[in-house]
Amino acid sequence: MSWWAWLAVVLVAVAIIVVGFLVVQARRRGGGVIATARRKSRKNRGGPQ
Amino acid sequence: MSVLVRARELIGRPVVTLDGDDIAQVKDLVFDNVSGQVDGFTLNGRGAFAGPLPEALAWEAVYSCGPDAVMIRDRHALTLRDSVVTHPDMSEADVLGSRVISEGGRDLGQVVDVIVLVASVADVVGYEIESSPELSTDRRHLLIPLPDTLSVSGEALIVPEAAIEFVSGDFAEFGAAVEAFRARLRATT
Amino acid sequence: MTLFSEATGRPVISTESARTVGVIAGFIIGTTSKRIIALRLSKTTVDGDTLRWDDLTAFGPDAVTVPSEAIIVSAREPASELSVEEAEVVGKRLLTDAGAELGIVDDVEFDPATGALQHLITAADRVAGDRLIGCGKYAVIVHAV
Numbered sequence: 001m002s003w004w005a006w007l008a009v010v011l012v013a014v015a016i017i018v019v020g021f022l023v024v025q026a027r028r029r030g031g032g033v034i035a036t037a038r039r040k041s042r043k044n045r046g047g048p049q
Numbered sequence: 050m051s052v053l054v055r056a057r058e059l060i061g062r063p064v065v066t067l068d069g070d071d072i073a074q075v076k077d078l079v080f081d082n083v084s085g086q087v088d089g090f091t092l093n094g095r096g097a098f099a100g101p102l103p104e105a106l107a108w109e110a111v112y113s114c115g116p117d118a119v120m121i122r123d124r125h126a127l128t129l130r131d132s133v134v135t136h137p138d139m140s141e142a143d144v145l146g147s148r149v150i151s152e153g154g155r156d157l158g159q160v161v162d163v164i165v166l167v168a169s170v171a172d173v174v175g176y177e178i179e180s181s182p183e184l185s186t187d188r189r190h191l192l193i194p195l196p197d198t199l200s201v202s203g204e205a206l207i208v209p210e211a212a213i214e215f216v217s218g219d220f221a222e223f224g225a226a227v228e229a230f231r232a233r234l235r236a237t238t
Numbered sequence: 239m240t241l242f243s244e245a246t247g248r249p250v251i252s253t254e255s256a257r258t259v260g261v262i263a264g265f266i267i268g269t270t271s272k273r274i275i276a277l278r279l280s281k282t283t284v285d286g287d288t289l290r291w292d293d294l295t296a297f298g299p300d301a302v303t304v305p306s307e308a309i310i311v312s313a314r315e316p317a318s319e320l321s322v323e324e325a326e327v328v329g330k331r332l333l334t335d336a337g338a339e340l341g342i343v344d345d346v347e348f349d350p351a352t353g354a355l356q357h358l359i360t361a362a363d364r365v366a367g368d369r370l371i372g373c374g375k376y377a378v379i380v381h382a383v
Contacts, residue, residue: 025097025098025100028100028101029076029093029099029100029101030076031060031061031075031076031077031078031091031093032060032077032078032143032144032145033056033057033077033078033080033143033144033145033162033163034077034078034079034080034091034134034142034143034144035080035081035082035142035144035199035201036079036080036081036082036088036134036135037081037082037083037135063376065333065337065374065376065377065379066372066374067335067371067372067379068269068372068373068374068379069330069333069372069373069374069375069376069377069378069379070374070375070376071374071375071376071377112335113335113336113337114337115334115336115337115338116337116338116339117333117337117338117339118333118337118338118339118377119337120335120336120337120379
């Protein structure tokens with residue numbers, strides 16, 4: 001293959017790795033609003049100002 | 050002093066000690082599926098390469114919650130994740146994207162945000178929904194108030210029929226809508 | 239009152255040798271005492287880069303005087319309480335203990351006789367120095383009004 005073709009392959013591979021990393025990171029770090037059931041009952045303790 | 054906040058605005062907010070170090074950022078907001086009370090936050094590390102942290106921040110340990118940062122006294126304010134979030138097999142669910150259904154069986158829309166009343170105790174008081182055509186023809190996003198006791202499962206969120214009357218398009222007036230709705234519930238029970 | 243911006247670049251002169259032994263490059267503040275606790279120096283004639291406030295003779299309008307160049311120490315000495323990165327204020331975001339940002343610290347006004355911080359100055363605001371709570375990697379923390 002010519003020099004250009006190899007370069008194109010490498011760039012595409014790098015692009016796939018970068019996009020893959022970004023997608024995985026977004027999933028790991030993704031936040032939501034979670035409704036959870038308390039294991040034990042807790043009294044209303046005071047919090048911030 | 051209490052203030053209404055959108056939960057999704059809290060996600061990603063830096064957690065900063067009074068010493069001025071940003072030791073984490075907010076990942077999830079966790080609330081009790083019956084009382085609506087906010088238990089606390091799960092955390093991510095700071096920086097693009099960081100992942101979720103084993104630590105969490107209970108609401109009682111929050112020093113203050115402001116528009117640009119969640120303040121804590123120091124690193125000792127963090128606890129283990131398990132003390133804030135119970136295990137997955139106990140009906141834990143991300144309510145963003147869930148359907149909101151009235152007690153009368155009407156599909157009101159899909160949750161795009163959760164409205165929290167922030168004070169010394171923080172409470173989930175409403176949902177911001179992308180309204181279904183049944184609920185509204187013109188306004189896309191509406192705010193719907195919630196009672197003191199919630200009905201939340203992994204599948205759907207149920208609201209009393211009367212909540213539909215108090216649906217609001219205006220965030221500034223939503224606090225009053227919540228009060229009026231809860232007063233109505235107390236009057237009719 | 240003097241500003242950090244005015245004092246940066248001021249020479250440090252040894253009264254023993256009458257020579258310039260360094261130039262002011264930065265300011266290290268103490269968050270409990272709310273004053274300058276040390277000066278960061280550049281172009282020093284000795285190995286160190288830090289001048290403790292308590293070691294200087296006088297902070298004058300044109301020069302800082304010191305008894306001799308020997309009192310210039312290195313901030314990287316073991317057991318040094320002078321953590322440079324966390325104690326530099328200018329350029330850092332200003333955040334209240336209520337979690338609201340007030341801007342970036344552009345300059346600081348201080349009393350040259352004592353080193354006490356008078357005001358933290360942003361583009362929009364002057365925050366009294368006694369409101370200082372802490373200074374870290376991310377922000378300078380002050381009491382909300």
